[in-house]
Structures are given as C-alpha cells and as structure tokens.
Amino acid sequence: MSREDNSSWLKTGPHYWDGDYACAEGAIAAGCRFLAGYPITPSTEVAERIAERFPLVGGTFIQMEDELASMAAILGAAWGGAKAMTVTSGPGFSLMQENIGLGVMTETPCVVVNVQRGGPSTGLPTLTGQQDMMQARWGSHGDYEIIALSPSSPQECFDLTVTAFNLSERYRVPVMFMMDECVGHMTEKVVVPHLSKIHVLQRRWYRGKKERYRPYVPGKDLVPPMVKAGDDFRFHITGLTHDERGYPVINAACQSICVTRLVDKIKQNADRITILDEDRVEGAEVVVVSYGISYRVATRAIALARDKGIRVGSLRLVTVWPFPERRIAELADKVKCLVMPEINLGQVYLEMERVACGRCRTKLVPHCGGWVHDPEDILAAIVEGAKP
Amino acid sequence: MKHTNSQADRQIADGKHHPLEPYLRMDRIPHIWCSTCGLGTCLNSFLTAVRNSAIPRENIAVVSGIGCTGRTAGYVNLDSFHTTHGRAIPFATGLKLANPELTVVVISGDGDLVAIGGNHFIHAARRNMDINIICVNNFNYAMTGGQFGPTTPETARTTTAPYGSFEHPFNLPFLADSCGATYVARWTALHVRHLTASIGEALERRGFSFIEVISPCPTVYARRNRLGTGLDLLQFYHDNSVIKNGIDTRECDIRFQEQLIIGKFVDEEKTTFHDTMTGYLKDAVGEKYVPYVGPMEMPGNGD
Amino acid sequence: MKFWRKPLDSDQIELPHGRVHIIINRCKGCGFCIKYCPCQVLEFAEEFNRKGYHPPIAVKPEACVNCGLCEVMCPEFAIWVTEDGNRGQSDGDEEVTNESGR
The missing domain is CATH 3.40.50.920 (Rossmann fold)
Structure with missing residues (x-):
C-alpha cells in the first residue's frame, strides 16, 4: 500500500472527536496496523474505533481473551514486523504488567494506552483518575526505565499517539500512553494535519550482513537495530537475562550489562525524549x-x-x-x-x-x-x- | 519435485556432523535437559519433521513459554521466542497475524499451556488460529522441582502433593477437541516415528493443531513416584500404549500408570481465523475493505 | 534381523546397510538408542565419556540396517546413521568422534 494511492486512510481536516477516537486515529496515522485489546471502560472506544477503521486501512484488530493475551499478542505482532498497540484501563493495565516487562527485556517497540480511571481494584470504572502513574513507571517487576506520555486534550491524543509510536521505535521500548477518563471522553476539535506534516518514524531495521546479526548489539545511542521473523535471521529472543546474541546467561556479570543498558538507553537519552x-x-x-x-x-x-x-x-x-x-x-x-x-x-x-x-x-x-x-x-x- | 530442507542441507549429512546440526543452535548444545528426559527426543522429532518439510526454514517460527519445555525455543536454529509463563499462544497469535506467511509452532509444557495459559489455549482453539501446538506432557512442573500440575494423574506424588494428587487432571485431547481444535493427536516420546509424521502433518495443514507428547521426567516426577528412569518409562509406554486412531477423545483419560491411549484423534478441515476474518470482512465491508498487507508496508515519512 | 511375521517376499528384499556415527562426548548415557535398536547393534561402552556417562558403542556394526531410529530417538543429537553402500570393502565399523562433542 503506497501512501499516495491510499491517502484516504488519513482523515486530514478538522473533526469533533473524543480523546479515545483521536487516539485511535493517531495510531492509524503513526502506521499502527495491529491492535489487540480487551473491552474495559473507559478505554473501549479506542478499540471500537479501531475495529471500525482497521478494515478500511489494512489493519488487523483482534479482541483477545484478556489483557495478558492482548499484551503478549502485540509483542508477537511487533516481532512479526507490525507496529502494534493495545489499549486498556486500570485493572487491565495491572494484567499487562508481566508482558510489559517482557517487552522491556526483549526491547520490543509497541504502545500501551491506559485510559486511567479511579482505583484501586475495580474502583471507579466510569470516573477519572491519574492513579496509575507509578504503576506505569514501576508496574512490572525488576529494574527498568520506561517512557510515558500524558495528553491533556483530544488533539494531543492524536498528536502524542504518533509521538508515542515514534519514541517506541526510536528507543525500542514499550511506551505508556497515560490518558485519563476525562481526556478520553472529552469531545473537542481535533485537526488531523496533512500527511506531509505528520512525522512518522519507521522501524530501525538492521541493515548489516545476515550472518553477522546479533540481536542485542547496540548503536551509539545504546539502542540495537531490529529484525523481524521470517527474514532468515534465525534470531532468538528471551525474557531471561541475555547476552548480545540474545542467548540466556544467568549470572551477575551478564545481568549487569543487560539491565544497565536497558536503563541507560532511556536515562542517557532523557533530554531527547523529554517533552515539556x-x-x-x-x-x-x-x-x-x-x-x-x-x-x-x-x-x-x-x-x-x-x-x-x-x-x-x-x-x-x-x-x-x-x-x-x-x-x-x-x-x-x-x-x-x-x-x-x-x-x-x-x-x-x-x-x-x-x-x-x-x-x-x-x-x-x-x-x-x-x-x-x-x-x-x-x-x-x-x-x-x-x-x- | 518438492524442495525439502533436507536437500538444502545435504552437504552436512556426513560422518562428522549430525544431520540436524543446521537446525540447532550448536553454540547452545548440550541442552539443559537431564539424562533420560524425553524433551531432547521431542526436539529431535520436531526438527526431523522440519527437515523433511517443504516449508522453507526461514518461514518457521517457534514460540515457547516457561519451564523445561519452554527452553526448546532456545535450541532451535529458527526464529524463536522464549516468552513469559503461559503466554506463548497469544504471542504466537500476534506473530502469526502480523505475518500470515509464517508457520508458527508453539512448543511448551502442560503446565504452561493448559494451567497458567489455559485461557489462551481454549480461545486459540475456538478461533481456529492457524498455529501448531506441541504440548510436552511430563505430568508435573519439572523446572521448579516437581509440583503437581493440571495433568498430574490422581494419586501420583509430587512435591506439593506429598500424599498423592487428589485433583482431577485434564484429558488434553478432549480439551483441545471440545474447544474446536482441527487436528488432535497424542503420542509418547517412544513413538518417534508417529510423532515426527504427526508434526509433519500439522506443519503442512492449516488451522489449530494440537499434539500432546507424553514424555518422561526422570529427575522429579519419576523419582518421586519410584518409576525408575526415563528408559523405564519408555518401556512402560511400550507395554501400555494402545494406538486408537479416531477414537472419541472423551476416552483418552490418563490414570496413574495405567493404559495410555495414543493416536491421531481429530483431523478435520475448518476455516482458520485469518481466512474467516478476511473473507467475512470482504463481504461485510465491500469494496472499501483493505486487507492487512503484512509487515514493512507501513506508512511513514521520517527516518 | 528378526521378523515377527515373515514377509512373503523376504528372500527378495535386499536389506539396506547403515553406518553408525557417534559423538561420544555429546552423549548423556540415556540408553534409548541401545534399547530400541531393532538389530541390537549397540551396547553401553565400558569407558566413560567426558561427561561421565557410558556412551553407546556399535558392537555389531555390520547388523545396522540404516533405519535411523537411534538418530531420531537420541535426545542429545549424538548418534546418527548414514547409508553404507559398499559394505563389502569396509567391515562396517562404527565411526566414533571424540572431538566435536561438548
């Protein structure tokens, strides 16, 4: 699908959208073509919008059996070569934490949208909160750094979803898109720019020789380039502590190298990531x-x-x-x-x-x-x- | 003539190298599995099936969960993913949908696939997701030291059932069958010829396939139950397995050290999730429908 | 070769010959190949390998019919067979590799 032939996939122009719809359109604009999700208030409208729009723009939407599966599926899809996203709210975000950790460890680009509601537990399904901010930071076990964005308007739900995808591709990390019920359900004017005005970052593919490929040899910015399944790289990735080949090495020395880089690739690039x-x-x-x-x-x-x-x-x-x-x-x-x-x-x-x-x-x-x-x-x- | 992977690798089948070496990550061999464990044999059967298959090796991806069997992904020289406990099937679902050209094989244990991952298992079967499941059933959680699991036969002893297990175990072929799996078979680590052929069939066909492999765990399950080594358990399989192809899967219950019913139980055609989805949307959405175009073809204007 | 039921054309069948290859240091001594070889070609060696297991040795290499059961049963990828066309010249010794096994 070339962009010129199918520019209709992008709804350039002014709209009256709520934040959830704008987020869905932002994902489409960013090139997201795989979404796995599970219904949960107040995030469901994102999935509803995607379910309607994806068949028109060449995307695959699957409603999984739970949020654990949704998160695992988008990681799989990312390694299959797609830009992938999942969307949820508090309780579902809790269920996703395990595989967010896998995403961090395997350095899998993807976006996790959390339209926050009041908690703990089932809490306030239909009412707002900003109570998952620390969970976004520390929710999965182990040491890691994460990127999280917080939009304040439906317009930003569109714009920053694109940014979230770009950051996840740039730094190979799951990016948390921390909306809240008010922003998600607030309806305002959203202007979708012309295609040429939307900056979309492509995945940073490995361009070297196949036989020399090692999954976790980082560049100067500490981020390794990526490959996808099916291209005869015959790579291995694991949630275990691993070396540059992606092979498990269960000792303190390898743990130090592996985890330090995962943390440093965000810390050392913090000024480039930060938007104020x-x-x-x-x-x-x-x-x-x-x-x-x-x-x-x-x-x-x-x-x-x-x-x-x-x-x-x-x-x-x-x-x-x-x-x-x-x-x-x-x-x-x-x-x-x-x-x-x-x-x-x-x-x-x-x-x-x-x-x-x-x-x-x-x-x-x-x-x-x-x-x-x-x-x-x-x-x-x-x-x-x-x-x- | 059909091209097979074995022809491509013929040069290596000499007296110095095992013919499966091109399919193994030799820098990770020897594997971690114990002496007389059946997992190496299961891996051998799988790789033999891959080698005999016409599917290009680069199009086969292996996804594993956690546990002894979960380590399989780390040894195959294919695109391979060692994921979180129980989540191999949804990971494989995403992988398959993002690149429908891939043949995706999930190789994991009974605890991983039908206890912690049970929900994913039944739903992938219900959807007829086009993935192949090889479930190595050693009747316990071996990696963590031999606790009882969803398949532990009643009265069998494990570390967390020191007086014997009193829970009803799953009959896995029946579970898969009743959830909609279109190919269901059960073999043991002794029945390597059948197993290899079965895996070969599953690789070639479309739809959700499920192959259970009864496999000895000498170090924890057999030891705690005083069943001897893996070699003794193979002898047990030899003496007590009855092949009943096509039998009603409700009759495939396993009782502690009693007769094992093995065979190919289900093999039927049903439209896969992907084909159903694309076919349905084509009709429902009409001309405006744009099918998923696969990886790489994503809009973008930056770099 | 022992038959349970003798095929009618057994006298016309030419049995294939195989050559057994063993990487002894890769073996973990499970004995699967020894026990299930249909021609009883293999036995445990007296010696230990580098891992401390008794690997198999071919005690009756000339009896190998290249069925490959040992090859597909071996959990360690330590044993395999190749077709041995000129059984006449070689006397069917198994080939043992010490080096590449780990």
Missing part, C-alpha cells in the same frame, strides 16, 4: 507542575492567581517518564514553591519532591479520583506557596 510545555516559568515565584487533565484545571487556577498578582508559571509534563530531573532541579533553585495537582494522593509528586530536594518548597494538591480538582484548591496551594 512551559508558560511564564522565567521569573515565576511559583510554578505549577501538572500533566493530563489536571493541567487543564490548573490553567484556571493559574489565571486566578495571576489576577491576584502572583507570578505563577506552568510546567506541563507531556512526557511524565522519564521524569525531567534536570529541568525540575533548575526550577527548584529559582522558585519559592513547586505545586503539583494530580488526581491521586501523591505519585509523580514524590519524584518532584525528591528532585527539588529541599531547595524550594513543594506542595501536593491531592485528589482521590472520581472528578477533577476544584481550581480553588490549586489556587489555595499557589497562594500558600507564594508566601515568603
């Missing part, structure tokens, strides 16, 4: 650090605070993981207080507090979930933070 959205941060006495739907609420609180004459800046974490340590540390030296509203009782906040390390005050505006913050609560934190 800043507003009037320079000269601010208080900076509100937020992400996802909380950013939208914080915007109102920031406007109210500015009306009161407080110099407030906004720092939005478009990529939440890896955490932007360098930027937060810089700000901590300059401001009186960093305020973070999030729809949980303090998750990403803990990272902010750790990085600020006492150089400025930090304030959490917690929320148990089920609804977004009252802007007045965030305002109160800003006012408090601006005090000498």
Whole structure:
C-alpha cells in the first residue's frame, strides 16, 4: 500500500472527536496496523474505533481473551514486523504488567494506552483518575526505565499517539500512553494535519550482513537495530537475562550489562525524549507542575492567581517518564514553591519532591479520583506557596 | 519435485556432523535437559519433521513459554521466542497475524499451556488460529522441582502433593477437541516415528493443531513416584500404549500408570481465523475493505 | 534381523546397510538408542565419556540396517546413521568422534 494511492486512510481536516477516537486515529496515522485489546471502560472506544477503521486501512484488530493475551499478542505482532498497540484501563493495565516487562527485556517497540480511571481494584470504572502513574513507571517487576506520555486534550491524543509510536521505535521500548477518563471522553476539535506534516518514524531495521546479526548489539545511542521473523535471521529472543546474541546467561556479570543498558538507553537519552510545555516559568515565584487533565484545571487556577498578582508559571509534563530531573532541579533553585495537582494522593509528586530536594518548597494538591480538582484548591496551594 | 530442507542441507549429512546440526543452535548444545528426559527426543522429532518439510526454514517460527519445555525455543536454529509463563499462544497469535506467511509452532509444557495459559489455549482453539501446538506432557512442573500440575494423574506424588494428587487432571485431547481444535493427536516420546509424521502433518495443514507428547521426567516426577528412569518409562509406554486412531477423545483419560491411549484423534478441515476474518470482512465491508498487507508496508515519512 | 511375521517376499528384499556415527562426548548415557535398536547393534561402552556417562558403542556394526531410529530417538543429537553402500570393502565399523562433542 503506497501512501499516495491510499491517502484516504488519513482523515486530514478538522473533526469533533473524543480523546479515545483521536487516539485511535493517531495510531492509524503513526502506521499502527495491529491492535489487540480487551473491552474495559473507559478505554473501549479506542478499540471500537479501531475495529471500525482497521478494515478500511489494512489493519488487523483482534479482541483477545484478556489483557495478558492482548499484551503478549502485540509483542508477537511487533516481532512479526507490525507496529502494534493495545489499549486498556486500570485493572487491565495491572494484567499487562508481566508482558510489559517482557517487552522491556526483549526491547520490543509497541504502545500501551491506559485510559486511567479511579482505583484501586475495580474502583471507579466510569470516573477519572491519574492513579496509575507509578504503576506505569514501576508496574512490572525488576529494574527498568520506561517512557510515558500524558495528553491533556483530544488533539494531543492524536498528536502524542504518533509521538508515542515514534519514541517506541526510536528507543525500542514499550511506551505508556497515560490518558485519563476525562481526556478520553472529552469531545473537542481535533485537526488531523496533512500527511506531509505528520512525522512518522519507521522501524530501525538492521541493515548489516545476515550472518553477522546479533540481536542485542547496540548503536551509539545504546539502542540495537531490529529484525523481524521470517527474514532468515534465525534470531532468538528471551525474557531471561541475555547476552548480545540474545542467548540466556544467568549470572551477575551478564545481568549487569543487560539491565544497565536497558536503563541507560532511556536515562542517557532523557533530554531527547523529554517533552515539556512551559508558560511564564522565567521569573515565576511559583510554578505549577501538572500533566493530563489536571493541567487543564490548573490553567484556571493559574489565571486566578495571576489576577491576584502572583507570578505563577506552568510546567506541563507531556512526557511524565522519564521524569525531567534536570529541568525540575533548575526550577527548584529559582522558585519559592513547586505545586503539583494530580488526581491521586501523591505519585509523580514524590519524584518532584525528591528532585527539588529541599531547595524550594513543594506542595501536593491531592485528589482521590472520581472528578477533577476544584481550581480553588490549586489556587489555595499557589497562594500558600507564594508566601515568603 | 518438492524442495525439502533436507536437500538444502545435504552437504552436512556426513560422518562428522549430525544431520540436524543446521537446525540447532550448536553454540547452545548440550541442552539443559537431564539424562533420560524425553524433551531432547521431542526436539529431535520436531526438527526431523522440519527437515523433511517443504516449508522453507526461514518461514518457521517457534514460540515457547516457561519451564523445561519452554527452553526448546532456545535450541532451535529458527526464529524463536522464549516468552513469559503461559503466554506463548497469544504471542504466537500476534506473530502469526502480523505475518500470515509464517508457520508458527508453539512448543511448551502442560503446565504452561493448559494451567497458567489455559485461557489462551481454549480461545486459540475456538478461533481456529492457524498455529501448531506441541504440548510436552511430563505430568508435573519439572523446572521448579516437581509440583503437581493440571495433568498430574490422581494419586501420583509430587512435591506439593506429598500424599498423592487428589485433583482431577485434564484429558488434553478432549480439551483441545471440545474447544474446536482441527487436528488432535497424542503420542509418547517412544513413538518417534508417529510423532515426527504427526508434526509433519500439522506443519503442512492449516488451522489449530494440537499434539500432546507424553514424555518422561526422570529427575522429579519419576523419582518421586519410584518409576525408575526415563528408559523405564519408555518401556512402560511400550507395554501400555494402545494406538486408537479416531477414537472419541472423551476416552483418552490418563490414570496413574495405567493404559495410555495414543493416536491421531481429530483431523478435520475448518476455516482458520485469518481466512474467516478476511473473507467475512470482504463481504461485510465491500469494496472499501483493505486487507492487512503484512509487515514493512507501513506508512511513514521520517527516518 | 528378526521378523515377527515373515514377509512373503523376504528372500527378495535386499536389506539396506547403515553406518553408525557417534559423538561420544555429546552423549548423556540415556540408553534409548541401545534399547530400541531393532538389530541390537549397540551396547553401553565400558569407558566413560567426558561427561561421565557410558556412551553407546556399535558392537555389531555390520547388523545396522540404516533405519535411523537411534538418530531420531537420541535426545542429545549424538548418534546418527548414514547409508553404507559398499559394505563389502569396509567391515562396517562404527565411526566414533571424540572431538566435536561438548
């Protein structure tokens, strides 16, 4: 399928979409042609949209028997050569963790969409939350680094899904796309750009000699190129600690090499991965650090605070993981207080507090979930933070 | 004349190299399996079937789960995937759908496939996913030291059933059959000729195929039950196996050290998941339907 | 070769001859090949191999009919047979390799 002949697969132009639909269209724009999923509120609309659209654009959608299977299937599909995605919410995200770990260990590019709802357990199936942020970071067992993005609008659900795929191909890591119920079900104008304006990264295929191929010989950026099944490379991949050949080696020395690179390929490229959205941060006495739907609420609180004459800046974490340590540390030296509203009782906040390390005050505006913050609560934190 | 892999590798079938060496990762041999374990024999039968097959070797992919049998993927010189416990079948499902040209073989143990992976097993069979399952049944979880599993016969002793197992075990051919598998066979590690032929048949045909291989675990299962070595168990299979091709799979129950019914039980044609999907969508969606075009053909404008 | 039921054309059948190859250091001494060889060609060697197992040796190499059962039963890929066309010249010794086995 050449792009010129079938440009209709991309719905260029303005639309009135909710975040879930926009995410599905973003995946199609990014070249995702395999989706395995299992129904779960409030993410189901992504799969519904995909089920309708994939037969028109040359994609395969399969509804698996559970989320364990969905996650395993997209890893298999990625090694079959497809760009693959799965979509879920809290309880399903828990079930996916095992194979997210396999994806990390085998360095399999794919995107995991989590339209967050309130938890723990079944919690609030239809109401919002941002309570899976730490699970996105640490959910699978063992040491690893991960990339997670958090969109704040349906438009971003489209744009950042493309970015999520690009990052996963670039760094060969499952990318967590951390939406929330509000963003997923919020309907707004979404403009799909012309094809030429969408930057889509292709998989970084191995181009060397077949007989010299070793699956885990990294490039300068610590990321190895990839192959797919069926091309006579006869490669082996395993979830066990492995050497450059992909063969299991069960000892401390190999573990050190294997895991260190998995962590370093994200850490050392963190500045290239990180996407931040800043507003009037320079000269601010208080900076509100937020992400996802909380950013939208914080915007109102920031406007109210500015009306009161407080110099407030906004720092939005478009990529939440890896955490932007360098930027937060810089700000901590300059401001009186960093305020973070999030729809949980303090998750990403803990990272902010750790990085600020006492150089400025930090304030959490917690929320148990089920609804977004009252802007007045965030305002109160800003006012408090601006005090000498 | 049909090209087979063995012709391509004829030069190696001399007096210095085992004829299956091109199909093995020789830098990983010897394998980890114990002396008189049946897994090496199962691998040998599988690779012999691959060698005799007309399917180009590069089009065959092996997916394994976790456990002793799960290590199989690490020894075959094919595209091979050692996945998580129980998830070999959904991984294989994704692999097959992303590249329908592949012949995907899942080789894993009974615990992996029908206990922790039981849900995936029944649904892949229901969908008639075009994958081949080789389930090596050694009646216990051997890698972890011999705990009872979904196939452990009643009264057999294991480390977690020190007084004997009192759970009802699965009758695997019946399970596969009742879930919609289109090819169901059971052999033992002694019946290598039948097993090799059966695997060869499964590779060539389309649809969900299931081959159970009863295989000795000398180190934990046989030792705890005082059944001797793997060689003694092969003798037991020799003395107690009855080939009943086409028999109703409900009669294939296994009782502790009693008669083993083996054979090819089911072999029927049914449209695969992939063919059903593409055929149905072609009718339902009409002219606008764009079938999945396989890997590489993805839109993109960056690099 | 022993027949359970003698085929009617047994006197016209020319039995094929095989040559047994063993990589003794690859063997884990399971004895599958020895026990199931239909012509009783093999026996356990007195010596140990590098792994500490008794590998098989061909005690009756001339009896091998190239059926290949040992080859497909061997869990270690340590034994195989090749067709031996000129049985007249060689006296049918099995070929034993010590080197490449690990």
